[in-house]
Amino acid sequence: MAGSPLKTWLRHLRVGDVLTLAVAAAGCVASFALMWRGEAPDRAIVRAGGRIVAELPLDRHRELDVAGPIGTTRIEVDSGRARVASDPGPRQYCVRQGWLSRGGAVAICAPNQVSLSLNGGDNSHDSLSY
C-alpha cells in the first residue's frame, strides 16, 4: 500500500502548484470581500417632506424629534444603527422595522412624510415622494 489516499494525491502537487493554489485562494477571498461587502454606514439621513433635515453620525447615541404634518416622529441613533422610535402614523410600519444597520437601509413613515436612511451600500430607490 502506498500510504494514505490523501498522500497519494498530494504527491502530484509541485512547489509552484502550491503557490498557484495559494494565489488563487487569495483571489477567491478577495472576490468575496470585494463583491459581498455590505458597505458599513456611518451616517443616518433624516428627511422630512423630502428635504434632508438632519445627518446624524452613527458613532454616538442621539435622539431627534422631527415634526411632520400629523405629529412628531422620533428618530433614535445608537452605535452603528438607527431606528424610528415612535411615529404618529396609523400602521407603524417604520417603527416596526426596528433597528437599521445595513448601508442603504431605509425606513419610511409615509403618513408623517419622514424617512430615515443609512448611507453606504446601493441605494435601493431612486427618489421618494409623498
Added chain:
Amino acid sequence: MTRSVTELTVSRDDTRIARLAAAAIALTVAEAAIPLPLPGVKPGLANIVTLVVLWRYGWRDAAWVTLLRVLAGSLLLGQFLAPGFFLSAAGSIASLIALGLGQHLPRRWFGPVSHSLLAAFAHIGGQLTVARLWFVPHDGVFYLAPVFLTAAWVFGLSNGLIAAHLLTSGKAPGRT
C-alpha cells in the same frame, strides 16, 4: 473535365485528436446528467482530457480537442447556438489562451494542477465577460463571481490532480 473524387486523407494526428475529443465529449455528456445545485457551477470533467492532451501532445492538440468537444457536446445536448453554448465557448477559448501562456511555466515546479487552476479561472473570467457584455448587461452578474471562483478553485484542483494522476499512472487516454 474528369470526375473528381475528393479524398480525405486521415493522418495519425486526426485519429488521435478524434479519439481524445470523443473521450472529452463523453465526459461532457455524462456530466450533464449530474444534478448540480447552482446553474453555472459544474466540475468540467472534460477539462481533464484537455490537460492530459496539453501535457502530452502540446497546445495545438489541446485546442482542437477542446473546441471539438464544445461543438459536438453542444450538438449532442441540444445546446448548439443557445446561450449556454456561447458561454461555454467563451470560457473554453479563454482557458485555451491561459493554457497557451501557462504551458511555458517551468514544468519542474508547475504541474497539471497549476494549468488546471489557470484554465478554470480563465474559464470563469471568459464566461462572466461574455455574460456581462451580452446576456446580462448589468454588473449584477458579478455578484455571484465569488461563488464561481471558489468552485473554479475546488474543481481546478481536483481536475488537475486527476490529470496528474492519469499522466503518471500511464492510463491517460490517447496511448496507442
